Amino acid sequence: MKYFTYIFRNARRNPIRTFLTIASTGICLFLMMILLAFFDMREDATKANRVFNRIITMNATGFAGMVPIGRVPEVSRMEGVLAASPYGWFGGKYHDETMPFAQFSVDADSVFKILNEFRVPDSQLADFKANKDGAAIGRRLASDRGLKIGDPLPLKGDLYPVDMDLTVRAIYDGPSNRNLRMCLFHYEYLDEALKKVTMSSAYGGSLATDSARTSGNAGMIFIKCKNADVMPSLSKKIDDLYRNSEFPTRTQTEEAFGKMFSDMLGDLQNAIYGIGAAVVVSLLFVAGNAMAIAMRERTSEVAILKAIGFSKGRVLFLVLTEAILVAGLGGALGSLGCKALCDVVDVAKYSAGFLPVFYVPWRIALLGLVVSLFVGFASGVVPALLAANSSVINGLRKVV
């Protein structure tokens, strides 16, 4: 502690260089935190879905494939199923927003039995069910767009050749780590609009009947099971039932469904980890270079310290601590700053519904801090060893 004044004053001796080193470390770690938190959080969110006992049926070939709507009641009647709903991604545009929110066509009667972590006032839920053009939106979506009950919610079709003129009938709320930015609307409303378009001469029946964008497509089937024990057998039963049909299915738990998205990002994830490692290495060189220059400028001072009795170990300690202090400050600003910012600013708002929530977990922020301390240590170790082993005579020669 008694050396802190010396270390601190040396660290800020060249303010511009120190600022640049801190800034480069801070910015790199800030970006790394965002990327690491993104993957870590997805994993967390996926695991969190375990408790809801839900499974999802989709076309075996993927999202583009069709799941006939007639299968929803068939699945609903199966042993072990509490409720089932179609769940189709609409992907429309809201006004001129380039990054809109998640929109799903659902069965209004059953969707909140399935997504039972959400709470909707009874009167609003009744209104939502009663009005075919009704939409139930999340609290955060309502607050972001300033929407309230009775407000129009026009969605311009992008994937689908139809527009949805919805009216907000219900605003649901729920745990803060769940997606409170969805827009759920009646499947029938979309299906009727699609039927009209398919039959319209303007489209000339160009939408093939097996296209996922035609009417009669549930998109996916979201199923609430009685308990976790029935989920494997139920999934198998559903897939077995439709295996030899025109549209075979793939049924998996909600957790596995989420993991499927993570797996789709698998290569990207590895690439990002690789880039992150490269950034840390380059950061190490930047900080190391700054430290080496600083020590070269202080050759005679190091010689003086050693002349008046500072041992090799003590010189090593002083230089290393200075390097760790500078990089650690950058790391603290980058990682803890990123966490603080993400806690204050709702980043998920800008993810077009891709991220229900976004936050930097403490373990990721602390990992960033540890990485910065490592960068400080690794960048300082060579200059520190050189300083500790430098010759007093040679160091003093500059001035003696």
Add this chain to the structure above:
Amino acid sequence: MEAKGYSFMRQTSSIVLRSVYKEYRRDEFVIPVLADLDLEVAEGEYLALMGPSGSGKTTLLNLVAGLDRSTKGEVTVHGQVLGHLSEAEVTRWRANNVGFIFQTYNLIPVLTAFENVELPLLLTSLSRRKRREHVMTALRIVGLEKREHHYPRQLSGGQEQRVAIARAIVTDPYLLVADEPTGDLDRTTAGEILDLLELLNREFQKTIVMVTHDPLAAARASRVLHLDKGRLVDEVIQETRVSIAS
């Protein structure tokens, strides 16, 4: 016949150099700097070393201060044979026994006068309060107790050298080594610094070994030794010049 190194022996010697030979190696070249040098410096003596550049003054000073090791021969300071100490031991020995004063002061620019003087005390186990007492005493001796919060850039050259002297004496070392302590100062300020060194020698019984090119600075010493090509060639005791050759 090749001249042999001259011996300068004192009765109560505390610095003793016996047949000291020092050479430096630069790539394939071997450069002899000191040759068979014998020297004794008495306790409390004020010794000035003079000679042309490359004569070995600073090398001799470095050997006495424990900054360098002789190639051959033995250097004993205050009863301690420096050659017997490991690098870590000689570093500790320097911290306790030697104070350094340099031509360019070599203060740490980011530390105040107080913090610069305190630096050697950080190596001790003294409490913060005790360290402060020692530092203020040292600053008082050099007449800069009111400048404790000033940074080196806020001090004149003479004041910087005074702070350097305070740093050299703050641990109350037995030996002060000064390498051209007045080399960067004007005549008046140099006189003040030399007065201070004289005071430290006379009042505080510090043994001082000073390298200088300045005859006026050397005149303040109780003894002046001249080196040339690594050999002691001349001695002046107080104002009585003794020709070694004779």
